[in-house]
Amino acid sequence: MGTISENFSYREFEASETARRHGIMNVITTVQVRDSVKSLVEEVLQPLRDAWGKPLAINSGYRSQELNRAVGGVPDSQHLKGEAADVACSDPYALARLACDLNLPYDQMILYPTFVHFSHRLAGEQRRQILYNRTYQGKRV
Ligand SMILES: [Zn+2]
Numbered sequence: 627m628g629t630i631s632e633n634f635s636y637r638e639f640e641a642s643e644t645a646r647r648h649g650i651m652n653v654i655t656t657v658q659v660r661d662s663v664k665s666l667v668e669e670v671l672q673p674l675r676d677a678w679g680k681p682l683a684i685n686s687g688y689r690s691q692e693l694n695r696a697v698g699g700v701p702d703s704q705h706l707k708g709e710a711a712d713v714a715c716s717d718p719y720a721l722a723r724l725a726c727d728l729n730l731p732y733d734q735m736i737l738y739p740t741f742v743h744f745s746h747r748l749a750g751e752q753r754r755q756i757l758y759n760r761t762y763q764g765k766r767v
Pocket of ligand 1: 686705710711712743744
């Protein structure tokens with residue numbers, strides 16, 4: 627039982643192995659970030675989890691500026707705003723395909739070999755972009 631929805635909690639959005647290793651503080655401190663995370667979960671991740679039918683683990687959720695630099699994230703990463711989560715999956719194509727078929731309001735989906743980056747904008751239109759990391763070699767959605 628999570629603190630946001632049935633299967634997701636704020637704690638897993640803040641958890642980071644890199645942050646722990648480097649002693650980086652990675653705690654959600656603003657209402658805006660908290661609302662963004664909540665909206666991403668309620669609109670995209672929980673409906674996806676329900677349809678997927680199995681646990682989905684978050685590799686990287688919210689990132690403080692310091693953590694984003696440490697993991698080599700782009701400077702304007704949506705992870706900084708709490709608008710993105712990297713969801714671990716052994717079959718990224720199947721997960722992305724499902725999100726597509728469910729017509730979920732994602733802003734961007736980026737397929738990587740071992741996870742899918744999902745984002746959702748708190749305000750404004752969702753761009754509905756599907757992108758492929760250069761290391762991804764699987765099927766195209
Ligand atoms: Zn990401």
